[in-house]
Amino acid sequence: xxxxxxxxxxxxxxxxxxxxxxxxxxxxxxxxxxxxxxxxxxxxxxxxxxxxxxxxxxxxxxxxxxxxxxxxxxxxxxxxxxxxxxxxxxxxxxxxxxxxxxxxxxxxxxxxxxxxxxxxxxxxxxxxxxxxxxxxxxxxxxxxxxxxxxxxxxxxxxxxxxxxxxxxxxxxxxxxxxxxxxxxxxxxxxxxxxxxxxxxxxxxxxxxxxxxxxxxxxxxxxxxxxxxxxxxxxxxxxxxxxxxxxxxxxxxxxxxxxxxxxxxxxxxxxxxxxxxxxxxxxxxxxxxxxxxxxxxxxxxxxxxxxxxxxxxxxxxxxxxxxxxxxxxxxxxxxxxxxxxxxxxxxxxxxxxxxxxxxx
Numbered sequence: 001x002x003x004x005x006x007x008x009x010x011x012x013x014x015x016x017x018x019x020x021x022x023x024x025x026x027x028x029x030x031x032x033x034x035x036x037x038x039x040x041x042x043x044x045x046x047x048x049x050x051x052x053x054x055x056x057x058x059x060x061x062x063x064x065x066x067x068x069x070x071x072x073x074x075x076x077x078x079x080x081x082x083x084x085x086x087x088x089x090x091x092x093x094x095x096x097x098x099x100x101x102x103x104x105x106x107x108x109x110x111x112x113x114x115x116x117x118x119x120x121x122x123x124x125x126x127x128x129x130x131x132x133x134x135x136x137x138x139x140x141x142x143x144x145x146x147x148x149x150x151x152x153x154x155x156x157x158x159x160x161x162x163x164x165x166x167x168x169x170x171x172x173x174x175x176x177x178x179x180x181x182x183x184x185x186x187x188x189x190x191x192x193x194x195x196x197x198x199x200x201x202x203x204x205x206x207x208x209x210x211x212x213x214x215x216x217x218x219x220x221x222x223x224x225x226x227x228x229x230x231x232x233x234x235x236x237x238x239x240x241x242x243x244x245x246x247x248x249x250x251x252x253x254x255x256x257x258x259x260x261x262x263x264x265x266x267x268x269x270x271x272x273x274x275x276x277x278x279x280x281x282x283x284x285x286x287x288x289x290x291x292x293x294x295x296x297x298x299x300x301x302x303x304x305x306x307x308x309x310x311x312x313x314x315x316x317x318x319x320x321x322x323x324x325x326x327x328x329x330x331x332x333x334x335x336x337x338x339x340x341x342x343x344x345x346x347x348x349x350x351x352x353x354x355x356x357x358x359x
Contacts, residue, residue, distance in 0.1 A: 004030050005078070006055060015101050017074060022085065027098035028078035029105060030070040034062045039316060041112040043102055044070040047121025047149070047289070048087060049209040051077020053200040057291050060302050065315070067112065071102050073126075077204045086210040090174060092126050092223040099130050103139050113316055116142045116309065120289055121261070124148025125223055128274055132231040142313045143237045143274075144305060146290050147259060151224055151266035153245070167218045174215025184208050185246075186288055189255045198292060233275035236312040240301065241267045242286035242293075257297075261288040279308060 004010035010032050017025040030052055042061045046052055052070035061068045072078040073095050075088055089095065106112050117140050119127035124145040131140045152163070187207035190196040194207065245265070246258035264282065271280050281304050283290060285297040293301065 001031060006030075006053070009033065010055075010058075012078065013105070015098050017097055022088075023083045024081065025074050025084075026079050026081065027074050027102075028072040029098075029102050030072070030078075031110075032058050032062060032068045034065055034067050036065065038065050038067055039111065039113040040065060040116075040313075041067045041069060041106045041110070041114065042116045042118060043106060044068070045099070045117070045119045045123035045127050046070070046072065046076065047123050047147075049205055050120070050123075051201075051204045053198075053205075054289075054291055056298075060305075064306065064309070066116070067106075067110070069102065069106055071098060073098060073123075077201075080204065085175060085213060088175070088213055088216055089219050090215050091219050092129055093133075094219075095126050096130055096133070099127070100134075107139070114141050114313065115139065116144065116313060118144040118146065119148060120146040120291075122149045122220070125150065125220070125227065128227055128231060128233065128237075129223055131233045131235060132275075135232060135234040140233075140235045142235050142309070143233060144308075145237065145239045145271075147241045147262060147264075147286075147288050148239065148267060148271075149220070149224075149262060150227060150270040151263065152220075153261065153263045153266070163217075163221060167214065167221060171214075171218065174213060174218070176214045177211040178214060178217060185248075185251060185255050186260045188251065189260065189287065190289075190292055195251070195256070196292075228270055228273065230273040231275060235275070236277040236279070237271075237274050238279045238281065238305065238308045238312075239267065239271040239274070240281045240283065240286075240290055240304070242288070242290070243282040243284050256287065256294065257285040259286065259288045277312075279312075281308075 001011035001013050004012040010030055013029045013031070015027040015029060017027060019025060044052060044057065051072050058068040075084045075086060080086055103115065106115060117127050117131065125148055127143060128145065128148065131143055134140065184207060187209065188194040188196065190198050191202070191207060192199050241264045242259040243264065244258045245263050246254050246260040248254070268280060268282070272278055283293070283297055283301055285294060286301070287293045290301045291298055
């Protein structure tokens, strides 16, 4: 570990991932320790055109007694190298090696017994698929998905048949750039130099986003179709999003209080198929990244996350909740007591009879 660009107490570790067709590949694991030693850890995974800079999220978890980790995936943020196409991937499974290594470091090297994984947007899609693929291995204890990218925010005819045709026709040109309207409105709503309140590196998270490549588009579409077919994540899942989508093309103050990137109805529609224990929470006034919403909304988001964690991921050693006997068990117990009392009375009567006979 070395000191991160955020400065102390943030540290970072570079994960070497070999080479791909563009050359060397790395991922970056950022760490912030809680004040007191803990066996509980959070691993955060960012979205598309994103990287970890949300230190207030780390503040929240550290104050709750968790060590906080964040992973900048290959070709994102701290892990983006000069020779690479930003944010490019041929398959979402490309990210599994850095997720596996981050989990190994957190559990085996740093000695944590409990791991909560959080994923935002594209990170929510990736971590859902990864958690499903690692089910039964005791790696993920809980999953918090912040506006996960479960579907494209496009009309049905575009995101289904039309997109399938485009991907099929351009399958041999994965680096071909696709024209898009960009993420300008959302970016403007975040950065302090525009309409927002946050400061971050615009080289790693540009206002207009990075170009969308056909390879990335195909990878996302395959991942979404797999998720929509149903997963079996064996850890409890909290899916959170705004309660409203902004569909305008020009700036409006509503961008500050809605999801201007994804359709929240898609998120709510596909969430139940993640596994058997899924909770859904929607927030009035929430942005695409709920943790970057207005002050009151993000406070509500963190309160809800705190309640969910307390309910589904109690600290190791927390006493189990005592469950009162079921009515049928209570009836069985009463019958057993009656039978025992009857047996005692019978034994006493037999003893009296024997005593009288002897006399």
